[in-house]
Amino acid sequence: MDLSSEANSEAALRLQDIELVVFDWDGTLMDSxxxxxxxxxxxxxxxxxxxxxxxxxxxxxxxxxxxxxxxxxxxxxxxxxxxxxxxxxxxxxxxDATPTPLFEGVQALIEGLHARGRLLAVATGKSRRGLDQALDLTGLRPWFHATRCAEETFSKPHPGMLHELMDELGVSPAVTLMIGDTDYDLQMAHTAGVRVLAVGYGTQTPERLLAQQPLACAPSIAVLSDWLLH
Incomplete structure (x- = not known):
């Protein structure tokens, strides 16, 4: 299942009321x-x-x-x-000098969502120091309204990060969307009562992700962007 199917195009229409989009970081936005x-x-x-x-x-x-x-x-x-x-x-x-680039198309996706008035947040297992370094090196810091790291609250799949982000930004689960590449992200979202999309280009297989019943599983940033921005 991917976002290019007719069924998922219909599902995209149901996301027009989304106010807050929360991204995982490693494997979702950054190839780390x-x-x-x-x-x-x-x-x-x-x-x-x-x-x-x-x-x-x-x-x-x-x-x-x-x-x-x-x-x-x-x-x-x-x-x-x-x-x-x-x-x-x-x-x-x-x-370690192993490159950690953003996945192709991430910058345009984040800027596009911001331009459309969406609140943007990060919920990650990274440390605060690690996330701050990544936000600064990639130049993405200005686009995010709030971020939460596992060392600041509970580790995924506990819903604590999502609860805290929604409280901080004043939004409800009904208008929140989580996007991630692991079943930990999906389990966290389900427990928090928010809608969730999987991405199949990260660390876990689409089959493992689909077992958690996300709305859909995007095979690429390009497909994800096409759905969220159009």
Missing amino acids: EGRIVASMQAAFRDLGLASPPATAVRGVIGLGLEEAIRRLPGFDGEQTLAELIARYRHHYLIA
Whole structure:
């Protein structure tokens, strides 16, 4: 299922009343999977632990950092959690040079939604420092009205981030849309009572996402933009 079908064109009409669009960051707006995987594996190696497979790291992208590390094979207990977090952040924010570009078309999509009067927000598993760095490097900071990181509230799939964003911006679940690339995003949205779209170009397969029954699953930013902006 993608947004180009006739059925989903009809679904698009039901989104005309949306006031707030909340985006996940990694895998939805930014192609950061490569750096996340490399940085996590390096953090484990720094502590002499077995490096988790890339597939395992990809499977926890979207969660808050503490929750993600706890779920990885090779994690040896709470006594190393703080060190693993510190080493991951060192590699991701400073040492690792793996490119983290925005997906093609993201800038135009965000600017287009802003021009149409939508409130825009980010709900992410990134740290505040990591998100602030990404917002500044990409130049997207001016377009977002509010942002929330997992370290500031509950990790996905808990609905805390969405509840706080809606409260801050004064909107109801009925006029809020969540867009993300993981089942954690979709579960969070369902629990918060907001509509949700999946994107199938990120870290999880469309089949895994569709099992969570989003409105639809966009295969690309171009298709997502066509639906949301026209």
